[in-house]
Amino acid sequence: MRRERVPLWVAVILKSQNKCSIVPPKWMSLAYLTEKHEEEIRKPGMFSDLPWNWLEVSKMLLSKASDDLSDPSHQLRSIIQDLREIRLVKSRKGLRELNESNIQLNGLSLMEINELRPFVLTVMNKLRKLHDTKSGRNAEAEEMDVEDEDD
Amino acid sequence: MSNEFDIDDILQEFDQRSKFAPKKSQKSARSTSSSQTIYNELTTAMLNERMAPELLPYKHELLRNVLDQISNQQQYLLDSHEYGDMNAQTGIVSGDFKLQLMIIETDIERINYLVRLYLRARLSKISKFTIHYIKTTVDESTESLSESKSLLSPEETEYMTKHFKILTDLYNNSFLKKMPDHLRLLDNESSGENMVVAPDVNEPVFIKCITKDLITVPLGDGDELELEENGIYVVKYRLIQKYVSIGDVVLI
Secondary structure, three states, rough: OOOOOHHHHHHHHHHHHOOOOOOOOOOHHHHHHHHHHHHHHHEEEEEEOOOOOHHHHHHHHHHHHHHHHHOHHHHHHHHHHHHHHHHHHHHHHHHOOOOOOOOEEEOOOHHHHHHHHHHHHHHHHHHHHHHHHHHOOHHHHHHOOOOOOOO | OOOOOOOOHHHHHHHHOOOOOOOOOOHHOOHHHHHHHHHHHHHHHHHHHOOOOOOOOHHHHHHHHHHHHHHHHHHHHHHHHHHHOOOOOOOOOHHHHHHHHHHHHHHHHHHHHHHHHHHHHHHHHHHHHHHHHHHHHHHHHOOOOOOOHOOOOOOHHHHHHHHHHHHHHHHHOHHHHOOOOOHOOOOOOOOOOOOOOOOOOOOOOEEEEEEOEEEEEEEOOOOOEEEEOOOEEEEEEEHHHHHHHHHEEEEE
């Protein structure tokens, strides 16, 4: 047996042909994820640090290579679900802060951002339009004027 | 070409060849690492293009590179299939050989997908803002920029002019010819209202900051926003436009 670093998609192909077993990443363990879950509860104001693609990668590993994981897959699934839910609640709460100019979304992963994207963009565009009509009648002012003010 | 691959061979072959390295590897050293960068560059280019409200400059060099590599790989695949067919009866072609070809095929598909997304995102913007880009590229061609710096690829320019022609023909034939003369223009600006739809650079976009240097973006009214490394923000596209073009900020 030899360890090789290959892209995930290659690993999944090889795995489906029974030609390899996948070494799961460090964070894909019950202990690590439980700890993160507790951290999420401890710090209601921020997101814990998870890999950029954790939802996608964990889903792929659970469906394609569940026998290579270090912990039983049903437990992993349930802790991932818990983690996902608590983060979702936090990000929904964070939407209160939406304004027409800018927001910061540190700590969110790609999938979570994509879930928020349609809502955030529509709301910000609407707020922007309201703001523009309020702050300047003429188009030039609208070009120059970028105020940071909650509507 | 050996007929009996085991898994290590497949992996090795894969490392050396599959990603992007040319078939008759001109430099075998530029295998994994450089192909990885091309792949990442393509992904970034695609995402930026998809998320930006305006058309970004066409990545001439990158796309030429990628398309070259794809056709190399396809030629290799073709040759190998021929080889496989020829030796299919004799039984010396193993399943692993097929698996190897399958991986290369999948790889080509993946790159193809990215290229398609990239080009489609561009075409949809060109169709949406045809008149605007016809105007801007006219300025560009009179300045006679070298081809490698132009906003559109030659194919896209052709698409744009054709699209414009079809569109104006349709408008003219179906209703504009029955209108009074002064209402026939598609880009009349005399009334004060601009008829040409231009990309809205004030649209908010999702960005990720990837440079170590702290970027400070003015928000107007003396407010500023500091972009930290790996930070994720939603800001108006206009404010980070120049950082996207130098690559300090990527759109997500």
